[in-house]
Amino acid sequence: MIASSRGQRSATPGEAPTVAVRPIESSVAVGAEDVIATRTDAGPHREIRAGETIATGDTPVRLVLISDRTRIDLSAGTSARFARERQGVRVHLEHGGLSAEVMPRTADRPFVVETPHANASVVGTAFSVAVTGHSTVSVGHGVVDVASGGASARLSAGDVAACARGEAPRVARRVDRVLEELADPGGWNNCSLDLPLVSGVGGLVGGRSLQIHLSSERSWAGAIFAQRQDFSPYRGLSLTCRGQGTGALLLVEVLDNGPPRQPGEKDQAERFFADLVDDVAGWREVRIPFTAFKRRELQMPGAANDGLTLTGTQGLSILTSRDTTLSLERIGLYK
Known part of the structure:
Protein backbone atom coordinates (compact mmCIF):
# COMPACT_ATOMS: atom_id res chain seq x y z
CA MET A 1 0.00 0.00 0.00
CA ILE A 2 1.11 3.55 -0.66
CA ALA A 3 -0.32 6.11 1.70
CA SER A 4 0.23 9.81 2.22
CA SER A 5 -0.53 12.25 5.00
CA ARG A 6 -1.01 15.23 2.70
CA GLY A 7 -4.47 16.74 2.73
CA GLN A 8 -6.56 17.29 -0.37
CA ARG A 9 -6.28 20.63 -2.13
CA SER A 10 -8.12 22.39 -4.92
CA ALA A 11 -6.55 22.58 -8.36
CA THR A 12 -4.82 25.83 -9.26
CA PRO A 13 -4.55 27.23 -12.80
CA GLY A 14 -2.35 24.97 -14.92
CA GLU A 15 -2.90 21.88 -12.77
CA ALA A 16 -4.92 18.85 -13.75
CA PRO A 17 -8.40 18.91 -12.19
CA THR A 18 -9.35 16.54 -9.37
CA VAL A 19 -12.02 14.15 -10.59
CA ALA A 20 -13.97 11.92 -8.20
CA VAL A 21 -14.01 8.36 -9.49
CA ARG A 22 -17.47 7.38 -10.62
CA PRO A 23 -18.88 5.76 -13.74
CA ILE A 24 -19.15 8.93 -15.88
CA GLU A 25 -17.17 10.26 -18.79
CA SER A 26 -14.00 12.22 -18.00
CA SER A 27 -14.11 15.99 -18.37
CA VAL A 28 -10.56 15.94 -19.81
CA ALA A 29 -10.92 16.27 -23.56
CA VAL A 30 -8.03 14.25 -24.97
CA GLY A 31 -7.63 11.52 -27.52
CA ALA A 32 -8.04 7.81 -26.94
CA GLU A 33 -4.25 7.39 -27.15
CA ASP A 34 -4.01 9.23 -23.78
CA VAL A 35 -6.13 6.63 -21.97
CA ILE A 36 -3.92 5.01 -19.32
CA ALA A 37 -6.26 2.74 -17.36
CA THR A 38 -9.84 1.64 -16.87
CA ARG A 39 -11.80 1.18 -13.67
CA THR A 40 -12.84 -2.46 -13.23
CA ASP A 41 -14.01 -2.82 -9.62
CA ALA A 42 -17.72 -2.14 -10.08
CA GLY A 43 -20.22 -0.55 -12.41
CA PRO A 44 -19.50 0.56 -16.00
CA HIS A 45 -15.84 0.79 -16.93
CA ARG A 46 -14.47 4.31 -16.90
CA GLU A 47 -11.39 5.47 -18.78
CA ILE A 48 -8.59 7.15 -16.80
CA ARG A 49 -6.58 9.56 -18.94
CA ALA A 50 -3.10 11.03 -18.67
CA GLY A 51 -3.06 14.12 -16.43
CA GLU A 52 -6.21 13.13 -14.57
CA THR A 53 -6.30 13.06 -10.75
CA ILE A 54 -8.39 10.32 -9.18
CA ALA A 55 -10.06 10.94 -5.81
CA THR A 56 -11.63 7.77 -4.45
CA GLY A 57 -13.72 9.18 -1.61
CA ASP A 58 -15.04 6.56 0.79
CA THR A 59 -14.82 3.61 -1.60
CA PRO A 60 -11.72 1.70 -2.78
CA VAL A 61 -11.17 1.56 -6.54
CA ARG A 62 -9.50 -1.03 -8.77
CA LEU A 63 -7.84 0.01 -12.02
CA VAL A 64 -6.15 -1.94 -14.83
CA LEU A 65 -3.53 -0.39 -17.10
CA ILE A 66 -4.46 -0.47 -20.77
CA SER A 67 -0.88 -1.26 -21.85
CA ASP A 68 -0.21 -4.54 -20.00
CA ARG A 69 -3.12 -5.29 -17.64
CA THR A 70 -1.17 -4.30 -14.51
CA ARG A 71 -3.61 -4.15 -11.60
CA ILE A 72 -3.70 -1.12 -9.28
CA ASP A 73 -5.83 -0.88 -6.14
CA LEU A 74 -6.52 2.57 -4.70
CA SER A 75 -7.71 2.57 -1.09
CA ALA A 76 -10.46 4.81 0.25
CA GLY A 77 -9.40 8.40 0.82
CA THR A 78 -6.79 8.35 -1.94
CA SER A 79 -5.78 11.08 -4.39
CA ALA A 80 -3.45 10.01 -7.19
CA ARG A 81 -2.55 11.64 -10.51
CA PHE A 82 -1.66 9.45 -13.49
CA ALA A 83 0.86 10.61 -16.09
CA ARG A 84 2.86 9.21 -18.97
CA GLU A 85 6.49 8.25 -18.25
CA ARG A 86 8.06 7.60 -21.67
CA GLN A 87 6.15 4.49 -22.77
CA GLY A 88 5.18 3.72 -19.18
CA VAL A 89 3.25 5.28 -16.28
CA ARG A 90 4.06 7.59 -13.36
CA VAL A 91 1.62 7.81 -10.43
CA HIS A 92 1.86 10.95 -8.27
CA LEU A 93 0.37 9.95 -4.92
CA GLU A 94 -0.95 12.92 -2.98
CA HIS A 95 -2.49 11.02 -0.08
CA GLY A 96 -4.22 7.73 0.65
CA GLY A 97 -3.08 4.26 -0.37
CA LEU A 98 -2.00 2.25 -3.40
CA SER A 99 -0.98 -1.36 -3.97
CA ALA A 100 -0.15 -2.93 -7.28
CA GLU A 101 0.62 -6.18 -9.08
CA VAL A 102 2.97 -4.88 -11.79
CA MET A 103 3.83 -6.83 -14.92
CA PRO A 104 7.57 -7.06 -15.78
CA ARG A 105 8.90 -3.77 -17.15
CA THR A 106 11.65 -2.69 -19.52
CA ALA A 107 13.68 0.52 -19.17
CA ASP A 108 11.56 2.36 -21.75
CA ARG A 109 8.29 1.24 -20.10
CA PRO A 110 8.72 2.20 -16.42
CA PHE A 111 6.14 2.10 -13.65
CA VAL A 112 7.01 4.79 -11.09
CA VAL A 113 5.16 5.79 -7.92
CA GLU A 114 6.13 9.22 -6.60
CA THR A 115 5.40 10.26 -3.00
CA PRO A 116 6.42 13.41 -1.08
CA HIS A 117 9.46 11.49 0.22
CA ALA A 118 10.62 9.04 -2.43
CA ASN A 119 10.27 7.48 -5.87
CA ALA A 120 9.61 3.75 -6.24
CA SER A 121 10.55 2.38 -9.68
CA VAL A 122 9.04 -1.03 -10.21
CA VAL A 123 10.76 -3.67 -12.34
CA GLY A 124 7.88 -6.13 -12.04
CA THR A 125 6.46 -7.07 -8.68
CA ALA A 126 3.79 -6.96 -6.02
CA PHE A 127 4.59 -4.13 -3.63
CA SER A 128 3.13 -1.66 -1.18
CA VAL A 129 4.09 1.75 0.21
CA ALA A 130 2.86 3.61 3.29
CA VAL A 131 3.37 7.36 3.65
CA THR A 132 2.92 9.04 7.02
CA GLY A 133 5.75 11.20 8.34
CA HIS A 134 7.94 9.19 5.95
CA SER A 135 7.44 6.71 3.12
CA THR A 136 7.79 2.96 3.60
CA VAL A 137 8.16 0.63 0.60
CA SER A 138 7.54 -3.11 1.08
CA VAL A 139 8.09 -5.75 -1.61
CA GLY A 140 5.95 -8.88 -1.85
CA HIS A 141 7.83 -10.41 -4.79
CA GLY A 142 9.98 -9.13 -7.61
CA VAL A 143 12.25 -6.06 -7.54
CA VAL A 144 11.69 -2.37 -6.70
CA ASP A 145 14.28 0.41 -6.95
CA VAL A 146 13.77 3.10 -4.29
CA ALA A 147 15.40 6.55 -4.46
CA SER A 148 15.46 9.14 -1.68
CA GLY A 149 17.86 11.87 -0.55
CA GLY A 150 20.15 11.41 -3.53
CA ALA A 151 20.70 7.70 -2.80
CA SER A 152 19.01 4.54 -3.99
CA ALA A 153 18.43 0.95 -2.90
CA ARG A 154 17.21 -2.13 -4.74
CA LEU A 155 14.62 -4.14 -2.82
CA SER A 156 13.79 -7.80 -3.34
CA ALA A 157 11.01 -9.99 -1.96
CA GLY A 158 10.50 -9.45 1.76
CA ASP A 159 12.63 -6.27 1.92
CA VAL A 160 11.40 -2.98 3.39
CA ALA A 161 12.79 0.56 2.98
CA ALA A 162 11.88 3.66 4.99
CA CYS A 163 12.48 7.01 3.27
CA ALA A 164 12.42 10.44 4.90
CA ARG A 165 12.71 13.69 3.00
CA GLY A 166 16.35 14.41 2.19
CA GLU A 167 17.63 11.13 3.68
CA ALA A 168 18.91 7.95 2.06
CA PRO A 169 16.63 4.89 2.25
CA ARG A 170 16.94 2.81 5.42
CA VAL A 171 16.56 -0.82 4.43
CA ALA A 172 15.51 -3.89 6.41
CA ARG A 173 16.16 -7.07 4.48
CA ARG A 174 14.00 -10.17 4.48
CA VAL A 175 14.24 -12.49 7.47
CA ASP A 176 13.45 -16.18 7.39
Whole structure:
Protein backbone atom coordinates (compact mmCIF):
# COMPACT_ATOMS: atom_id res chain seq x y z
CA MET A 1 0.00 0.00 0.00
CA ILE A 2 1.11 3.55 -0.66
CA ALA A 3 -0.32 6.11 1.70
CA SER A 4 0.23 9.81 2.22
CA SER A 5 -0.53 12.25 5.00
CA ARG A 6 -1.01 15.23 2.70
CA GLY A 7 -4.47 16.74 2.73
CA GLN A 8 -6.56 17.29 -0.37
CA ARG A 9 -6.28 20.63 -2.13
CA SER A 10 -8.12 22.39 -4.92
CA ALA A 11 -6.55 22.58 -8.36
CA THR A 12 -4.82 25.83 -9.26
CA PRO A 13 -4.55 27.23 -12.80
CA GLY A 14 -2.35 24.97 -14.92
CA GLU A 15 -2.90 21.88 -12.77
CA ALA A 16 -4.92 18.85 -13.75
CA PRO A 17 -8.40 18.91 -12.19
CA THR A 18 -9.35 16.54 -9.37
CA VAL A 19 -12.02 14.15 -10.59
CA ALA A 20 -13.97 11.92 -8.20
CA VAL A 21 -14.01 8.36 -9.49
CA ARG A 22 -17.47 7.38 -10.62
CA PRO A 23 -18.88 5.76 -13.74
CA ILE A 24 -19.15 8.93 -15.88
CA GLU A 25 -17.17 10.26 -18.79
CA SER A 26 -14.00 12.22 -18.00
CA SER A 27 -14.11 15.99 -18.37
CA VAL A 28 -10.56 15.94 -19.81
CA ALA A 29 -10.92 16.27 -23.56
CA VAL A 30 -8.03 14.25 -24.97
CA GLY A 31 -7.63 11.52 -27.52
CA ALA A 32 -8.04 7.81 -26.94
CA GLU A 33 -4.25 7.39 -27.15
CA ASP A 34 -4.01 9.23 -23.78
CA VAL A 35 -6.13 6.63 -21.97
CA ILE A 36 -3.92 5.01 -19.32
CA ALA A 37 -6.26 2.74 -17.36
CA THR A 38 -9.84 1.64 -16.87
CA ARG A 39 -11.80 1.18 -13.67
CA THR A 40 -12.84 -2.46 -13.23
CA ASP A 41 -14.01 -2.82 -9.62
CA ALA A 42 -17.72 -2.14 -10.08
CA GLY A 43 -20.22 -0.55 -12.41
CA PRO A 44 -19.50 0.56 -16.00
CA HIS A 45 -15.84 0.79 -16.93
CA ARG A 46 -14.47 4.31 -16.90
CA GLU A 47 -11.39 5.47 -18.78
CA ILE A 48 -8.59 7.15 -16.80
CA ARG A 49 -6.58 9.56 -18.94
CA ALA A 50 -3.10 11.03 -18.67
CA GLY A 51 -3.06 14.12 -16.43
CA GLU A 52 -6.21 13.13 -14.57
CA THR A 53 -6.30 13.06 -10.75
CA ILE A 54 -8.39 10.32 -9.18
CA ALA A 55 -10.06 10.94 -5.81
CA THR A 56 -11.63 7.77 -4.45
CA GLY A 57 -13.72 9.18 -1.61
CA ASP A 58 -15.04 6.56 0.79
CA THR A 59 -14.82 3.61 -1.60
CA PRO A 60 -11.72 1.70 -2.78
CA VAL A 61 -11.17 1.56 -6.54
CA ARG A 62 -9.50 -1.03 -8.77
CA LEU A 63 -7.84 0.01 -12.02
CA VAL A 64 -6.15 -1.94 -14.83
CA LEU A 65 -3.53 -0.39 -17.10
CA ILE A 66 -4.46 -0.47 -20.77
CA SER A 67 -0.88 -1.26 -21.85
CA ASP A 68 -0.21 -4.54 -20.00
CA ARG A 69 -3.12 -5.29 -17.64
CA THR A 70 -1.17 -4.30 -14.51
CA ARG A 71 -3.61 -4.15 -11.60
CA ILE A 72 -3.70 -1.12 -9.28
CA ASP A 73 -5.83 -0.88 -6.14
CA LEU A 74 -6.52 2.57 -4.70
CA SER A 75 -7.71 2.57 -1.09
CA ALA A 76 -10.46 4.81 0.25
CA GLY A 77 -9.40 8.40 0.82
CA THR A 78 -6.79 8.35 -1.94
CA SER A 79 -5.78 11.08 -4.39
CA ALA A 80 -3.45 10.01 -7.19
CA ARG A 81 -2.55 11.64 -10.51
CA PHE A 82 -1.66 9.45 -13.49
CA ALA A 83 0.86 10.61 -16.09
CA ARG A 84 2.86 9.21 -18.97
CA GLU A 85 6.49 8.25 -18.25
CA ARG A 86 8.06 7.60 -21.67
CA GLN A 87 6.15 4.49 -22.77
CA GLY A 88 5.18 3.72 -19.18
CA VAL A 89 3.25 5.28 -16.28
CA ARG A 90 4.06 7.59 -13.36
CA VAL A 91 1.62 7.81 -10.43
CA HIS A 92 1.86 10.95 -8.27
CA LEU A 93 0.37 9.95 -4.92
CA GLU A 94 -0.95 12.92 -2.98
CA HIS A 95 -2.49 11.02 -0.08
CA GLY A 96 -4.22 7.73 0.65
CA GLY A 97 -3.08 4.26 -0.37
CA LEU A 98 -2.00 2.25 -3.40
CA SER A 99 -0.98 -1.36 -3.97
CA ALA A 100 -0.15 -2.93 -7.28
CA GLU A 101 0.62 -6.18 -9.08
CA VAL A 102 2.97 -4.88 -11.79
CA MET A 103 3.83 -6.83 -14.92
CA PRO A 104 7.57 -7.06 -15.78
CA ARG A 105 8.90 -3.77 -17.15
CA THR A 106 11.65 -2.69 -19.52
CA ALA A 107 13.68 0.52 -19.17
CA ASP A 108 11.56 2.36 -21.75
CA ARG A 109 8.29 1.24 -20.10
CA PRO A 110 8.72 2.20 -16.42
CA PHE A 111 6.14 2.10 -13.65
CA VAL A 112 7.01 4.79 -11.09
CA VAL A 113 5.16 5.79 -7.92
CA GLU A 114 6.13 9.22 -6.60
CA THR A 115 5.40 10.26 -3.00
CA PRO A 116 6.42 13.41 -1.08
CA HIS A 117 9.46 11.49 0.22
CA ALA A 118 10.62 9.04 -2.43
CA ASN A 119 10.27 7.48 -5.87
CA ALA A 120 9.61 3.75 -6.24
CA SER A 121 10.55 2.38 -9.68
CA VAL A 122 9.04 -1.03 -10.21
CA VAL A 123 10.76 -3.67 -12.34
CA GLY A 124 7.88 -6.13 -12.04
CA THR A 125 6.46 -7.07 -8.68
CA ALA A 126 3.79 -6.96 -6.02
CA PHE A 127 4.59 -4.13 -3.63
CA SER A 128 3.13 -1.66 -1.18
CA VAL A 129 4.09 1.75 0.21
CA ALA A 130 2.86 3.61 3.29
CA VAL A 131 3.37 7.36 3.65
CA THR A 132 2.92 9.04 7.02
CA GLY A 133 5.75 11.20 8.34
CA HIS A 134 7.94 9.19 5.95
CA SER A 135 7.44 6.71 3.12
CA THR A 136 7.79 2.96 3.60
CA VAL A 137 8.16 0.63 0.60
CA SER A 138 7.54 -3.11 1.08
CA VAL A 139 8.09 -5.75 -1.61
CA GLY A 140 5.95 -8.88 -1.85
CA HIS A 141 7.83 -10.41 -4.79
CA GLY A 142 9.98 -9.13 -7.61
CA VAL A 143 12.25 -6.06 -7.54
CA VAL A 144 11.69 -2.37 -6.70
CA ASP A 145 14.28 0.41 -6.95
CA VAL A 146 13.77 3.10 -4.29
CA ALA A 147 15.40 6.55 -4.46
CA SER A 148 15.46 9.14 -1.68
CA GLY A 149 17.86 11.87 -0.55
CA GLY A 150 20.15 11.41 -3.53
CA ALA A 151 20.70 7.70 -2.80
CA SER A 152 19.01 4.54 -3.99
CA ALA A 153 18.43 0.95 -2.90
CA ARG A 154 17.21 -2.13 -4.74
CA LEU A 155 14.62 -4.14 -2.82
CA SER A 156 13.79 -7.80 -3.34
CA ALA A 157 11.01 -9.99 -1.96
CA GLY A 158 10.50 -9.45 1.76
CA ASP A 159 12.63 -6.27 1.92
CA VAL A 160 11.40 -2.98 3.39
CA ALA A 161 12.79 0.56 2.98
CA ALA A 162 11.88 3.66 4.99
CA CYS A 163 12.48 7.01 3.27
CA ALA A 164 12.42 10.44 4.90
CA ARG A 165 12.71 13.69 3.00
CA GLY A 166 16.35 14.41 2.19
CA GLU A 167 17.63 11.13 3.68
CA ALA A 168 18.91 7.95 2.06
CA PRO A 169 16.63 4.89 2.25
CA ARG A 170 16.94 2.81 5.42
CA VAL A 171 16.56 -0.82 4.43
CA ALA A 172 15.51 -3.89 6.41
CA ARG A 173 16.16 -7.07 4.48
CA ARG A 174 14.00 -10.17 4.48
CA VAL A 175 14.24 -12.49 7.47
CA ASP A 176 13.45 -16.18 7.39
CA ARG A 177 11.84 -16.32 10.82
CA VAL A 178 10.42 -13.61 13.07
CA LEU A 179 10.54 -14.18 16.84
CA GLU A 180 6.93 -13.11 17.34
CA GLU A 181 6.96 -13.63 21.12
CA LEU A 182 9.47 -10.80 21.52
CA ALA A 183 7.14 -8.21 19.98
CA ASP A 184 5.10 -8.13 23.20
CA PRO A 185 6.32 -6.81 26.59
CA GLY A 186 5.15 -10.10 28.15
CA GLY A 187 7.72 -11.99 26.11
CA TRP A 188 10.53 -10.22 27.98
CA ASN A 189 10.12 -12.24 31.17
CA ASN A 190 13.67 -12.19 32.49
CA CYS A 191 14.38 -8.46 32.95
CA SER A 192 15.98 -6.58 35.81
CA LEU A 193 13.54 -5.23 38.39
CA ASP A 194 11.55 -2.13 37.45
CA LEU A 195 12.88 -2.07 33.88
CA PRO A 196 10.54 0.17 31.82
CA LEU A 197 9.11 -1.57 28.75
CA VAL A 198 6.81 0.63 26.65
CA SER A 199 4.87 -0.60 23.62
CA GLY A 200 4.69 1.85 20.73
CA VAL A 201 4.44 2.31 16.97
CA GLY A 202 7.15 0.87 14.74
CA GLY A 203 9.03 2.91 12.20
CA LEU A 204 10.65 0.64 9.61
CA VAL A 205 8.93 -2.69 8.94
CA GLY A 206 5.44 -1.50 9.84
CA GLY A 207 4.88 -3.38 13.09
CA ARG A 208 4.65 -2.51 16.74
CA SER A 209 7.76 -1.53 18.65
CA LEU A 210 8.99 -2.08 22.18
CA GLN A 211 10.90 0.74 23.85
CA ILE A 212 13.47 -0.34 26.45
CA HIS A 213 15.12 2.13 28.85
CA LEU A 214 18.45 0.66 29.93
CA SER A 215 20.93 1.97 32.47
CA SER A 216 24.49 0.90 33.25
CA GLU A 217 23.55 0.05 36.86
CA ARG A 218 22.89 -3.68 36.37
CA SER A 219 20.01 -3.09 33.99
CA TRP A 220 19.11 -5.65 31.35
CA ALA A 221 16.21 -6.85 29.21
CA GLY A 222 15.91 -10.60 28.91
CA ALA A 223 13.58 -13.19 27.43
CA ILE A 224 13.41 -16.89 28.28
CA PHE A 225 11.50 -18.91 25.70
CA ALA A 226 8.69 -21.21 26.84
CA GLN A 227 10.34 -23.98 24.80
CA ARG A 228 13.98 -24.13 23.77
CA GLN A 229 14.51 -23.05 20.16
CA ASP A 230 16.68 -24.50 17.41
CA PHE A 231 18.57 -21.59 15.82
CA SER A 232 21.16 -23.82 14.14
CA PRO A 233 19.68 -23.59 10.59
CA TYR A 234 20.19 -19.80 10.59
CA ARG A 235 23.26 -17.65 9.92
CA GLY A 236 22.48 -14.86 12.32
CA LEU A 237 20.22 -12.53 14.28
CA SER A 238 18.43 -9.51 12.78
CA LEU A 239 17.39 -6.55 14.96
CA THR A 240 15.22 -3.79 13.51
CA CYS A 241 15.79 -1.08 16.06
CA ARG A 242 15.87 2.64 16.76
CA GLY A 243 18.80 4.04 18.69
CA GLN A 244 19.63 7.46 20.08
CA GLY A 245 23.12 7.79 18.64
CA THR A 246 24.63 8.00 22.15
CA GLY A 247 27.62 5.79 21.40
CA ALA A 248 26.59 3.39 24.16
CA LEU A 249 27.92 -0.15 23.88
CA LEU A 250 25.15 -2.75 24.02
CA LEU A 251 25.69 -6.45 24.52
CA VAL A 252 23.33 -8.80 22.68
CA GLU A 253 23.39 -12.11 24.52
CA VAL A 254 22.32 -15.60 23.40
CA LEU A 255 21.47 -18.15 26.12
CA ASP A 256 22.43 -21.49 24.63
CA ASN A 257 21.78 -25.07 25.79
CA GLY A 258 21.77 -26.12 29.44
CA PRO A 259 18.94 -27.93 31.24
CA PRO A 260 15.44 -26.44 31.01
CA ARG A 261 14.84 -23.85 33.69
CA GLN A 262 12.29 -24.75 36.34
CA PRO A 263 9.86 -22.09 37.65
CA GLY A 264 11.59 -19.89 40.22
CA GLU A 265 15.06 -21.23 39.37
CA LYS A 266 17.96 -19.51 37.67
CA ASP A 267 18.86 -20.81 34.25
CA GLN A 268 22.07 -22.72 33.55
CA ALA A 269 22.38 -21.73 29.91
CA GLU A 270 25.77 -20.99 28.38
CA ARG A 271 26.02 -17.29 27.56
CA PHE A 272 27.48 -15.84 24.37
CA PHE A 273 27.57 -12.14 23.43
CA ALA A 274 28.12 -9.80 20.48
CA ASP A 275 28.62 -6.02 20.54
CA LEU A 276 26.06 -3.53 19.23
CA VAL A 277 27.05 0.16 19.31
CA ASP A 278 24.31 2.80 19.51
CA ASP A 279 25.98 5.02 16.91
CA VAL A 280 22.92 5.81 14.74
CA ALA A 281 19.96 7.98 15.74
CA GLY A 282 16.86 6.56 14.10
CA TRP A 283 15.60 3.29 12.70
CA ARG A 284 17.86 0.71 11.08
CA GLU A 285 18.34 -3.03 10.71
CA VAL A 286 21.39 -4.59 12.38
CA ARG A 287 22.49 -8.09 11.35
CA ILE A 288 24.76 -10.01 13.69
CA PRO A 289 26.13 -13.32 12.37
CA PHE A 290 26.29 -16.06 14.97
CA THR A 291 30.01 -16.40 14.18
CA ALA A 292 30.48 -12.97 15.86
CA PHE A 293 29.24 -14.22 19.25
CA LYS A 294 31.86 -14.98 21.92
CA ARG A 295 31.55 -16.92 25.15
CA ARG A 296 31.17 -14.66 28.18
CA GLU A 297 33.61 -14.97 31.04
CA LEU A 298 30.76 -14.55 33.52
CA GLN A 299 28.58 -17.67 33.48
CA MET A 300 25.87 -18.96 35.77
CA PRO A 301 26.84 -21.80 38.17
CA GLY A 302 26.44 -25.16 36.41
CA ALA A 303 26.36 -23.63 32.91
CA ALA A 304 27.26 -25.85 30.00
CA ASN A 305 30.62 -25.47 28.24
CA ASP A 306 30.11 -27.07 24.86
CA GLY A 307 30.29 -24.06 22.54
CA LEU A 308 27.58 -22.20 20.66
CA THR A 309 25.58 -25.07 19.16
CA LEU A 310 22.29 -23.11 18.81
CA THR A 311 20.33 -26.36 18.93
CA GLY A 312 18.74 -25.58 22.30
CA THR A 313 18.59 -21.79 22.55
CA GLN A 314 16.85 -20.76 25.78
CA GLY A 315 16.57 -17.02 25.29
CA LEU A 316 18.07 -13.62 24.51
CA SER A 317 19.24 -10.65 26.60
CA ILE A 318 20.33 -7.06 25.95
CA LEU A 319 22.66 -5.24 28.35
CA THR A 320 24.39 -1.85 28.21
CA SER A 321 27.47 -0.03 29.47
CA ARG A 322 25.70 3.33 29.88
CA ASP A 323 22.22 4.79 30.01
CA THR A 324 20.40 4.56 26.72
CA THR A 325 16.98 3.91 25.17
CA LEU A 326 16.50 1.28 22.48
CA SER A 327 13.32 0.59 20.50
CA LEU A 328 12.90 -2.86 18.96
CA GLU A 329 10.43 -3.41 16.14
CA ARG A 330 11.41 -6.83 14.82
CA ILE A 331 13.79 -9.54 16.01
CA GLY A 332 14.33 -12.28 13.47
CA LEU A 333 16.66 -14.93 12.10
CA TYR A 334 18.18 -15.02 8.64
CA LYS A 335 19.84 -17.74 6.56
